[in-house]
Amino acid sequence: EPEVTQTPSHQVTQMGQEVILRCVPISNHLYFYWYRQILGQKVEFLVSFYNNEISEKSEIFDDQFSVERPDGSNFTLKIRSTKLEDSAMYFCASTLTGSNYGYTFGSGTRLTVV
Amino acid sequence: QKEVEQDPGPLSVPEGAIVSLNCTYSNSAFQYFMWYRQYSRKGPELLMYTYSSGNKEDGRFTAQVDKSSKYISLFIRDSQPSDSATYLCAMSVGPNSNSGYALNFGKGTSLLVTP
Incomplete structure (x- = not known):
């Protein structure tokens, strides 16, 4: 069964450093998403991406965050200057048509900011 | 105002029991309702998907949506130890x-x- 692949599975970074989280969505999917889950909290929507541009973003997704699809297969989330409160699980997801039904999540990247 | 409320549990039941999981919500614009299962250190996995009000059954799982009460439920019949996981409700307004x-x-x- 097709999977959404995320790397690395765990990243530790120092406060103020830039991090890039990587995702390989399912190959024929067209809509891409990032969500995050702070320990003990809800899974929260960050951003959706379609047709090579951001189509919707939440209040969390401020100027520190950016997304990119650099090569037609990878989908990245960059955090420019990490803060302690950015520590969370970050999930990438993709869908073919944008519908709820086809949502496939990756296994996540655990980001720890120290 | 929190949009989606769900009791975090934990909920412990013996094997074979019927499990009832519930969520309430405040945004009347939600039209699409889902239940996801999440195992430790894994991403959410879609279990059930319902549009608007009504019931939907899939094997041992039944999802119910009551939009008038802003209340959704997931029932698991004949629960198994392999059902042990975190169950997330999710909802959306629709395409934007x-x-x-x-x-x-x-x-x-x-x-x-528990066995």
């Missing part, structure tokens, strides 16, 4: 131009089914 469907999640209920 080209953005697809941004999901609003509950906090998740931790379920343990």
